[in-house]
Amino acid sequence: DTEVTQTPKHLVMGMTNKKSLKCEQHMGHRAMYWYKQKAKKPPELMFVYSYEKLSINESVPSRFSPECPNSSLLNLHLHALQPEDSALYLCASSQGSGLERNEQFFGPGTRLTVL
Amino acid sequence: DAKTTQPTSMDCAEGRAANLPCNHSTISGNEYVYWYRQIHSQGPQYIIHGLKNNETNEMASLIITEDRKSSTLILPHATLRDTAVYYCIVQGYGQNFVFGPGTRLSVLP
Numbered sequence: 001d002t003e004v005t006q007t008p009k010h011l012v013m014g015m016t017n018k019k020s021l022k023c024e025q026h027m028g029h030r031a032m033y034w035y036k037q038k039a040k041k042p043p044e045l046m047f048v049y050s051y052e053k054l055s056i057n058e059s060v061p062s063r064f065s066p067e068c069p070n071s072s073l074l075n076l077h078l079h080a081l082q083p084e085d086s087a088l089y090l091c092a093s094s095q096g097s098g099l100e101r102n103e104q105f106f107g108p109g110t111r112l113t114v115l
Numbered sequence: 116d117a118k119t120t121q122p123t124s125m126d127c128a129e130g131r132a133a134n135l136p137c138n139h140s141t142i143s144g145n146e147y148v149y150w151y152r153q154i155h156s157q158g159p160q161y162i163i164h165g166l167k168n169n170e171t172n173e174m175a176s177l178i179i180t181e182d183r184k185s186s187t188l189i190l191p192h193a194t195l196r197d198t199a200v201y202y203c204i205v206q207g208y209g210q211n212f213v214f215g216p217g218t219r220l221s222v223l224p
Contacts, residue, residue: 004158041216042117042202042214042215042216042217043159043214044214045211045212045213048211056211058211088156090158090159092158092159103149103161103164104161104212105161106151106158106159106160106161107158108157108158109156109157109158111156
């Protein structure tokens, strides 16, 4: 299984809602990532988990809360988002610690719209 | 900031080779060159990576100059399905992937 899956594919939420994005991989990878991609822009790194521990948080607002329940799963909890948070949210995984030079495998993304 | 510069866009005729250049003049000795592509609204797809030797796989070839300051991704027989944004990324130990704007490749029939 060489796939990273993400659910849901699309999500529409109001600014007062709480929702979660989910990501799963079964490749035995020990590093997992969240990226945010605005329209017509490249992906930007948000969080890195290495061996289930948060190792990098790229100054992301606290309304985004990541969680890594185990080595195969990664969640992104959303609360009190703003319309400018509307974007494609991408999950990726890689072998090793995330510090090593390993290719990352990306999921298809969740298209989030905040009303 | 991204450590690479790429043309904003390129066109290629279907069936011809697509040669996508990337400049990484500040690359250091332990940094790899990665290529990804992103077809509209999908997640980025890994294509190939290399350190200093040329590399080839079932998707593409990667040619890295001897001084490692630039590289070229070659899609030998481009098809319409190769239309995408192509990203060249330089990554070293302990560094994150930083995506630049990439090259928008349009394969024309």
